[in-house]
Amino acid sequence: MAQVLLFACLIVVAVAQSELRRDPTEKCEREVDVVIVGAGVTGAYSAYRLRNTSQSIEIVERSDRIGGRHYTAVFPEAPNIPVELGVMMYSAEVHDRMAKLVEELDLTQEEYPEAFGVPNEKMYLMRGQHLKEEDIKSGAQIPYNLTPEEKQNQGRFVKYILEKLTGHKEDTLPREDRMKLKVKVTGAEEKELYKYTLEEALDKVTSPDGKAFFYALAKFDSPHYKDASAILAFGNEFDYFSGNISLHKIKEGMDALPKEMISKFLEASEKHNITMNRDVDSIQRVNNTRYLLRLKKTKSEDGLVSETGLDEFICARKVILAIPKDALLKVQWPELKAKPIVDALNALRSVPMSKVVMTFAKRHWQENEATKATVKFTDSLVGKVYELGKSNTSDSYVLLASYAEGEKVRVFEECNQKGLPIAGSEPGELRVTEDMKADVLAELKNVFWGEWKAPMKSAAKFWTQHPFRGGSTVWRAGFHFSEIIERIQHPSQDDDVYIVTRDIADGNKQLWTEGGLESVERIMKRHFF
Secondary structure (H helix, E strand, O other): OHHHHHHHHHHHHHHHHHHHHOOHHHHOOEEEEEEEEOOEHHHHHHHHHHOOOOOOEEEEEOOOOOEOOOOEEOOOOOOOOOEEOOOOOEOOOOOHHHHHHHHHOOOOEEEOHHHOOOOOOEEEEEOOEEEEHHHHHOOOOOOOOOOHHHHHOHHHHHHHHHHHHHOOOOOOOOHHHHOOOEOOOOOOOOOEHHHOEHHHHHOOOOOHHHHHHHHHHOOOOHHHOOOEEHHHHHHHHHOOOOOOOOOEEEOOOOOHHHHHHHHHHHHHOOOOEEEEOEEEEEEEEOOOOOEEEEEEEEEEEOOEEEEEEEEEEEEEEEEEEOOOHHHHOOOEOHHHHOHHHHHHHOOEEEEOEEEEEEEEOOOHHHOOOOOOOOEEEEOOOOEEEEEEEEOOOOOOEEEEEEEEEOOHHHHHHHHOOOOOEOOOEOOHHHOOEHHHHHHHHHHHHHHHOOOOOOOOEEEEEEEOEOOEOOOEEEEEOOOOHHHHHHHHHOOOOOOOEEEOOHHHOOHHHHHOHHHHHHHHHHHHHHHOO
16 A cells, blocks of 8 residues: 555656646747737837837737727717727827827827816816816915915916925926926925925925815826825926917727727738737746746626636747736736835826716706806816717717716715616626716716706726726836836846836826837837837
8 A cells, every 4th residue: 555655656746847847838829929918008009119020929908908098988879979988188299109100090180179178168166166267367266265475376376386396487397307306495305306295395385275275276186196206296387288288189089099000010910919808917937038928818798807717828039018007016927026126116106097977968067157167177076077079960968077086086986886877877897876876966066056967878987996006107206207117117137028008107298198108119219129
């Protein structure tokens, strides 16, 4: 009996040793020159840039959707109105790569004056008071107890605060000089602005109500989220929108950009491919020229992605990870788990975002003269509200009823997990429940007054779950942008594994597609061309 057991043990050991000696590439179900993980804009742009290089290239995407944060939906009763559940806009005047790409792909660029609100058609809701931007700038009475000096600068408040903090008075500041800009306040330590959170910086120069007014003026909350670097709150004072800069959108929908790039990529060579419903689990370097990627097979149903329990293996000579910061933290690759890289990734903070879109038979938001607006920036739970347009095939109007960022998102998200979907709700990932509909309508009544009838159609998107735990990402205070970017984009100098994502763009470019395109260009120029 003992001999039998010993023999069995020897067999087990021999099999185990044989498995250890086995060439890992034997697991490969296929082999390519380059594998690109992620079919968002940075993955699509990487593929598009490499399409004519005579290499075999495969894109693998976790879901069944191309686009990432470019996510366009269309209501059947309003086919002329693309509903942007993610990225909404860009500026052709300052986003050079984006503008060039739209032209290259024969997409239609349209001006988007409504993006930040057309004069006299946009309003703020501040502490229950409805104010036009023109009134705020002209010094009208506002519900904040400002100091005499703050009141005197009410119409240029953000620029005034920047001057108080740093002494910077010019309309622009070169990007390479921004990280050198120091806070120079009597009694405060003189250090660079990027090392402060916004709250820390404001506390040095504003009254309590001055600080509250500063936050209320912001059209977007992302640059102010938690411990974000204070320098992000002043991006418009440095270049982006310091003048009369036009904003733009893509007529075919913002997700037409990645879709068209991938279409051109696939047309360029029979060696190119895209495989949907594959989530990268691990990367293993198996020799000096190959990497083995373990992919988890997933399934998608109405936008909801789940694992099947099945795996697939692919080998590649080079790997491009075109996925957001939080997804990178889940990839099993020793170099990504090294402390300097983890610390670098943790210099970034994901900002939750949500959008709720509804169609109505009437423009309830235009019915009261005192509160009407086509765009409204509010301090309520709905955040921002945008009129998106009127259908060309029916009498319905499309309203972005809520565009929320930060912790405001959690309230509606929790609500949307209760109750049944409403009549006219999109299914699955984009569902709207009775509980959330009631809460959104209650908020809209406070924002615009009057009575609101139930929406005819509705959809909601929450950017809070893997792989996108935020609609955007911001730099935390104290981290030097360029140093972190260099560290993350090429985590190991000995490996052909690269990272491209909008999340690690320079400064406020994190908030724009241009930042993602720049991250791709850096890698292309240094390691592929």
